[in-house]
Amino acid sequence: MSAAHATTVVPAGNRNAEQPPIPGASAKRTKKLNTTYEAKYQKIYTLLKTDRNLRSKIKSTAAAYNIDPVHIAGAIIGEHTYNVDAYDQLQTYYVKAISYVKQGVSFEYKGEAVGDFIKRPEFTKCSGLSDSYSLWVCRENIWDAQFRGKTVGGNSYPNNRFAAVFFQPFYAGQTFGLGQISPLTALQMSDMVNRISGLPKLNAENGAQVYKTIMDPDLSLAYMAATIKHSINSYKKYADFDISKNPGITATLYNTGGADARARALAGANAGKPNKQMPQENYYGWLVNSKMDDLKSLF
Numbered sequence: 333m334s335a336a337h338a339t340t341v342v343p344a345g346n347r348n349a350e351q352p353p354i355p356g357a358s359a360k361r362t363k364k365l366n367t368t369y370e371a372k373y374q375k376i377y378t379l380l381k382t383d384r385n386l387r388s389k390i391k392s393t394a395a396a397y398n399i400d401p402v403h404i405a406g407a408i409i410g411e412h413t414y415n416v417d418a419y420d421q422l423q424t425y426y427v428k429a430i431s432y433v434k435q436g437v438s439f440e441y442k443g444e445a446v447g448d449f450i451k452r453p454e455f456t457k458c459s460g461l462s463d464s465y466s467l468w469v470c471r472e473n474i475w476d477a478q479f480r481g482k483t484v485g486g487n488s489y490p491n492n493r494f495a496a497v498f499f500q501p502f503y504a505g506q507t508f509g510l511g512q513i514s515p516l517t518a519l520q521m522s523d524m525v526n527r528i529s530g531l532p533k534l535n536a537e538n539g540a541q542v543y544k545t546i547m548d549p550d551l552s553l554a555y556m557a558a559t560i561k562h563s564i565n566s567y568k569k570y571a572d573f574d575i576s577k578n579p580g581i582t583a584t585l586y587n588t589g590g591a592d593a594r595a596r597a598l599a600g601a602n603a604g605k606p607n608k609q610m611p612q613e614n615y616y617g618w619l620v621n622s623k624m625d626d627l628k629s630l631f
Contacts, residue, residue, distance in 0.1 A: 340608060341574045342581060344624070347610055351618045358414045369413055373623070376412035380405060380630055387630055389553055396528055397557040399564065399576065402627045404511075404556050406579040406620035407586040409627065411512040414587075414616055437539030439498050439515065441489075446498040447537040454478050464523040464533070465562065468516060469592070511556040513546040515539070517589070521558040529554040556586075563591040570595035571602070573611055580613040580621030587616040 354369075362369060380387060387401075394401035439446040450458075450471055458470035472494045478484065481491030490497055495516040519542065522534040531554060534542050545551045563585040567573045570592065575581040585591045602608045613621060620627070 339568055339572050339574050340610075342578045342611055344577055344621070346580060346618050346621045347612055348618060351622075352613070352615045354414065354615045361415070373409065373413045373619070376409055377623075377626060380408065386549065389549065391631055393529075393553040393557050396554075397561045399557060399561055400579070401631050402624070403560045403576075403579045403582045404553065405627050405630055406583040406617075407556055407560065408510055409623065410583045410587060410616040410620055413619060415512055437543045439536055439539050439542075441497050442487075445537065449498070450536075454484075465520045468520045472516070509547040509552045510549045511546070511552050511559075513552055513555050513559070515542045515546065517559060518542055518546050518555050521555050521562065524558040524562065525554045528558070559586060566591040566595045567598075567611065571599040571611075573598070575611055578611075578613075578621070579624070579627070580617035580619075581611045582617075583620040584612075584614045584617030587614060 362372065380390075390404050391401045394404055441449070454474055455471055458467055458474065461467040461470055475494040475497075479489045480494075482489060495514050499515040515536075519534050519536055525531050526533045531545075531551060532541075534545060536542070546555065560582050563582050564574075564576050567575045567581075573595075575585075585594065588594070598609065598611060
């Protein structure tokens with residue numbers, strides 16, 4: 333890499349002096365639960381602080397993916413402060429993981445299984461891709477371009493994300509487990525997790541396996557780590573930024589998704605400019621950075 337394109341290390345801490353706005357949906361959800369963000373933060377932080385076994389698993393998983401465990405803890409903190417409420421005990425996640433296997437899960441839309449849907453000719457261009465991430469991102473892009481909000485072959489499709497239409501069979505907006513991982517994200521990260529952690533590859537036609545994986549902390553932590561590692565790799569590859577020292581940025585990307593597209597957009601915005609715009613944390617990442625002393629004390 334030439335000196336002109338040397339990777340810039342994003343320093344620790346927040347770029348924004350004040351927390352960016354929190355989405356209304358998060359505020360509404362928190363109010364409905366009759367709680368506060370601070371109470372939710374304390375609840376998940378207490379779970380992490382008091383469960384030595386969980387901290388040990390986070391630490392060993394982070395080591396396998398060559399990331400600081402604070403990145404994983406930060407993502408867990410953010411998800412349970414803003415998106416869901418934590419269970420009081422880790423055991424509850426294991427119990428629920430088994431329940432999904434027993435009740436059965438299928439990924440479909442109006443009776444058409446996603447395994448059949450992706451065999452349509454529109455998806456032919458993805459067939460040469462073997463990596464799970466590239467393959468599912470390709471399919472997601474084709475959904476957005478050719479099906480989302482359109483009528484194809486007499487069938488109308490919602491103007492909604494691929495993950496929401498085909499991969500949330502219980503109710504819209506649902507993600508699962510300690511890391512609140514969506515089934516589509518798990519499918520994307522399957523190859524990296526198989527390569528690094530040795531876990532079996534996931535199959536979209538086996539929904540129960542996917543749901544058990546994202547609900548079971550012993551399995552889902554690897555998918556969290558893989559998602560974070562992918563974001564770090566993407567920003568280095570596409571935008572020449574090393575975000576590995578800033579858990580608030582990786583937490584932001586964990587929250588928003590789309591690390592590749594965001595890294596490319598940032599690279600485009602910075603092209604030819606002497607003063608590069610740094611990656612920015614959102615409300616979720618801002619909290620993670622502001623709680624860094626708490627999080628570091630866990631490990």
